[in-house]
Amino acid sequence: MDTNWTNIGSVDLYPQDLGSCVLVGDVQVAVFHLADEQRWYAVQNYNPQNERMVLSRGIVGDEKGTPIIICPLHKYRYSLKDGKCFTDEQYSLKVFEVREEAGELLVKAS
Amino acid sequence: MVAIHLVMKPRIIVVGNGMVGYKFCEKFLEKDTASKYQLVTFCEEPRPAYDRVHLSEYFSGKSAEDLYMNKLSWYSENDIELYIGEKVVEIDREHKTVTSCKGKVLEYDKLVMATGSAPFVPPVPGADKAGVFVYRTIEDLDLMKDYAKQAKTCAVIGGGLLGLEAAKAAQDLGMKTHVVEFAPRLMPRQLDTAGGLLLKSVIESRDISVHLNKNTKDIAGDGAVSKMVFADDSELDVDMIIISAGIRPRDELAKECGLEVGERGGIKVDKYMLTSDPNIFAIGECALYEGMIYGLVAPGYKMADVAAGLLCGVEETFEGADMSTKLKLIGTDVASFGEIEAKEGDREIVINDDFKKIYKKLVISADGKLLLGGILVGDADAYGGLLQIYQNKMALPPEPIQLISPAGDDSQVGTSVMDLPDSAQICSCEAVTKGTLCSAIDDGASSVGDLKACTKAGTGCGGCVPLMTDLFKAKMAESGVVVSSRLCEHFDLSRSEMYDVVKVSGIKTFDELLEKHGKGVGCEICKPTAGSIFASIWNKPILEQKKLQDTNDAFLANMQQDGTYSIVPRIPGGEITPDKLIVLGEVAKKYSLYTKITGGQRIDLFGARVDQLPVIWKELIDAGFESGHAYGKSLRTVKSCVGSAWCRFGVQDSTTLAIDLEKRYRGIRSPHKFKSGVSGCARECAEARSKDFGIIATEKGWNLYVGGNGGMTPRHADLFASDIDRETLIKYTDRFLMYYIKTAERLERTSVWLTKLEGGLDKLKAVVIEDSLGICDELDEQMKHLVDTYECEWKDAINDPEKLKRFRHFTNSDEKDKSVQFVQERDQIRPATLQERNFSINL
Structure with a gap:
């Protein structure tokens, strides 16, 4: 499938070391900033474990150096790099590309 | 050719x-x-x-x-x-x-x-009609998915393992689902009559109807399925059928x-x-x-x-296989192995708990030495261990019922995975033995995930993962890896040690704490713990450090199962004016919130979306409310009775004391939540002895009790001091709370903390009353600081655009989150269940 970069607005709208949710087409994408690496990650906002749109509201961290997002509802941990769930490997998240360009954030998801 | x-x-x-x-x-x-x-x-x-x-x-x-x-x-x-x-x-x-x-x-x-x-399709007339499906390939599933859009009711023919899987799928597609089984019980190959009955009641409680002893005679309908007719002439109206009657x-x-x-x-x-x-x-x-x-x-x-x-020139043989299996069906564990019915002379142990919906059965040889088989429904945690005993013909303990006795019973004596021979097969899907797993650990596999990756064990049905985990932990412990009370992988400190470090070195940010005492980025354990400690010591509004706050604290509200929030304004002592009650009603009505009275004598408003929280709080604050901190690890409420002001038995004014105490300790962050109650007489209507600190009025003053708990592990609070006056009561309570905040571990309630405290209640009395540690000045000073610097977090937040930035669902759009949906029940809203939701997940 052809996917395009979507501009999701100024970097200033997205807090450091935290998650935000954006709408790309009808897909809810959770965008995260990791201050430690000074970079952005994006995964699906939908947590397949509890079937809720909540991941952007989770806390970010790392498990043995791999950046992770932890679901705010039941604390399932997912790798931000490849979407794999550390807590229960039957779950995984779709990972999207995200990059910063001239003060704007772009995600590749549609 | x-x-x-x-x-x-x-x-x-x-x-x-x-x-x-x-x-x-x-x-x-x-x-x-x-x-x-x-x-x-x-x-x-x-x-x-x-x-x-x-x-x-x-x-x-x-x-x-x-x-x-x-x-x-x-x-x-x-x-x-x-x-x-x-x-x-x-x-x-x-x-x-x-x-x-x-x-x-x-x-x-x-x-x-x-x-x-291929799926076996019984020769039933009408089985070729539109709306009849089999369940084997992704194409089958795509066809079903498409057809389900116009179908409301689905029947699955076949109540075996695959049929129940298919039923779950049908329910996930939003259809009212029936399971039709020819035999007199579900999963006839794996379960006995009682186990099948229990599984039936579990499945029915999940809104799937089960019809047993039903032989489908005809699939009727004009071109497409509209009903099933059974051999006993009964009928069932359905628009879709999934056939799962075995394989050929x-x-x-x-x-x-x-x-x-x-x-x-x-x-x-x-x-x-x-x-x-x-x-x-x-x-x-x-x-x-x-x-x-x-x-x-x-x-x-x-x-x-x-x-x-x-x-490849390696001679191995296949000599049959046992049909042992463990799986989760429609949310419940089902496992069976070996013989499921006792033959003549064999013996059985059966646990059949219709309340907890648990059925466990062991079939044992006449001499009581060998496990011949078993069934587990509702709780299959024992499966891994039992299967090992069965496959390796290991000796049974003298009282085999202990192998399946309910969790939490200390006498439980499961077989230790370390007792198994190296040849014991842990993963039967991939045929991986204990010996192979042990060598992988010796060769450096450092997590269960590593073990899976290098041995493939646990990658088939997954039933052996708990046993693998046990083995991994046991091997780690054996090789001297010490399990410490450290918080998480990022800090070699316990919570109380972290508290002292922060206090003594005056650290005010997580980044500084991490740089000086930790490593990595942090996680959902250390970040909120540090956030709580900063608040307990420095008492700045918690959203000053947004990134440390998890789930509820992050949005100053209680996240519910559907991702919406509930709001609990403070109602000190449970006393509220009619005008304020009306405001709560009006706000709830305006924003269509579900309202419920809490156990702590306040009112909880449910169903607010994240973007609605600031506007709702603006209205509540304008009407004189403040945050109730129901979202924090902090004081919940001080419950009270009406005391001597109204009650003919009351001996002291319990309501006034409760209000004063609630206002004194509101918002203070602690290792866990804490609750209180004040009763105006010995009748104890405020249930003070089930609280972290509770006060009961006496003729001469007040009795102070500490370390009580309701909830999961109830404990009556211990009498700490008798007949004390109000001033002394507040002094002791201040010190008790500060000492708890300083020394307790993460998520440790006062009841557990007090039980673990060396020297127990006597030690606590010595510290608080006699100042045996010489820290009372510090405790008093710290509490004074907290009381003096209290601010309503919501009032602070709604006046700070920076803090409000995150209170919206989409940063790039004003659209609402369409996955949040409600249905009406008893004239109020409640979250739509997954079946009731009308929303397709796009990824």
Whole structure:
């Protein structure tokens, strides 16, 4: 499938070391900033474990150096790099590309 | 036709690329180290092998690719010629060739039949109508998904393992679901009558209707299904039917080329998986070994292993397999192994708990020494251990009931995984022994995930993962890896140590704390703990450090199961004016919130979206409310009775004291939440002794109790001081709370903390009353600071645009989150269940 970069607005709208949710087409994408690496990650906002749109509201961290997002509802941990769930490997998240360009954030998801 | 044979290497052709056909390729690559053969495999379906065991996950969010056994590129990387969507239509044994549906003719040296099985469709009139489906392939699922859009009611014919999986899938598609079973119980192969009955009641409680003893006579409807008619002339109106009445081996190719097949189907094989033609193997569900077709993945894998071994000169044999299985069906655990009914002379132990919906049965030899089989429904945690005892014929403990006694019973004596012999098979899908796992750990596997990756154990049905985890932990402990009270991988400190470090060195940010005392980025354990400690010591509004706050604290509200929030304004002591009650009603009405009275004498407003929280709080604050901190690890409420002001038995003014105490300690962050109550007389209507600190009025003053708890582990609070005056009461309470905040571990309630405190209640009295540690000045000063610097977090937040930034669902859009949906119940809203939701998840 052809996917395009979507501009999701100024970097200033997205807090450091935290998650935000954006709408790309009808897909809810959770965008995260990791201050430690000074970079952005994006995964699906939908947590397949509890079937809720909540991941952007989770806390970010790392498990043995791999950046992770932890679901705010039941604390399932997912790798931000490849979407794999550390807590229960039957779950995984779709990972999207995200990059910063001239003060704007772009995600590749549609 | 000219046969093409360009490769010089002898060629093995695998007919069928299902789970077992794939496993053969994988096992073969491992064993064929000299790369003697060229592997070719034909796949009838339009995609490479995928995990059919977890097929229902296709409806709960997984894509077809997610279910692949291995990536498409894996085949070419390993030099396997894979023909997708190309079915083999003919085998010429004389010329040793196969012909595909696209006319390709290939010579083989060895042939492996892994053609699998097809769903059995009973000869019921009307089974060819629109709306009747089988449940085996992703294509079947796609067709079902499409049809389900116009269907409201679905029946699954067949109450076996696969039928119940299909029922879950049908329910996930939003249909009212029925299961129709011919036998008098569900899962007749795996369960006995009582186990089947219990499973039936569990499934019915999940809104799936179960009809037993039903023989479908006719599928009626004009072109499409509209109802089922049973042999007893009863009827069921349905718009869709899924048939899951068993499998039939795909042996048609074998028959046509003259291989020996069984009377009721299946390609006959010997213990080497060889058919009647010494150049042709058959493995998986198409193979018939000693009159048995094995419809489970573990025996199929074993067959693949045996055939691959023989081709590479390793002689192994297949000698049948037990049909032990453990799985989660419709949210409940079901497992069985070995004999499920006692034969003459055998003995049984049965636990049948209709309240907790748990059924456990062990079948034991007459002499009480051997475990012959068992059934577990509702709680299958014991499965791994029991299976080991059964497979390894290990001696049973003197009281075998302990093996299945309920969790939490200290006398439980499961078999330690370390007692197993090295030859014990831990993972039966991948045939991995304890010895193999132990060497992998010795060779450096540092997590259960590592173990899975390097041994493949636990990657099939997953039933052995708990046992693997136990083994991993036991091995770690054995090799001296100390389990410390450290918070998490980022800090070698306990919570109380972190508290002291922060206090003594005046650290005010997480980054500084991490730099000086930790490592990595942090996680959901250390970040909120540090945030709480900063608040307990410095008392700045918690959203000043947004990134440390988890779930509830992050949005100053209580996140509910559907991702919406509930709001609890403070109502000190449970006293509220009519005007304020009206405001709560009006706000709830305006924003369509569900309202409920809490156990702590306040009012909880549910169903607010994240973007609504600031506007709702603006209205509440304008009306004089403040945050109730129901979202924090902090004081909840001080519950009270009306005391001497109204009650004819009251001896002191409990309401006033409760209000004063609640206002004094509001918002203080602590290791866990804490609650209080004040009763105006010994009748104890405020239930003060179930609180972290509780006060009961006496003729002479007040009795102070500490360390009580309701909830999961109830504990009556201990009497700390009697007949004290108000001033002393506040002094003691201040010190008690500060000492708890300073020394307790993360998420440790006062009851547990007090039980663990060395010296117990006497020690606590010495510290608080006699200042035995010389810290009372510090405790008093700290509490004064907290009381003096209190601010309402919500008032602070709504006046700070920076803090409000995150209170919206989409940063780039004003649209609402469409996945949040409510239905009406008893004139109020409640979250729509997954079945009730009308929303498609786009990823």
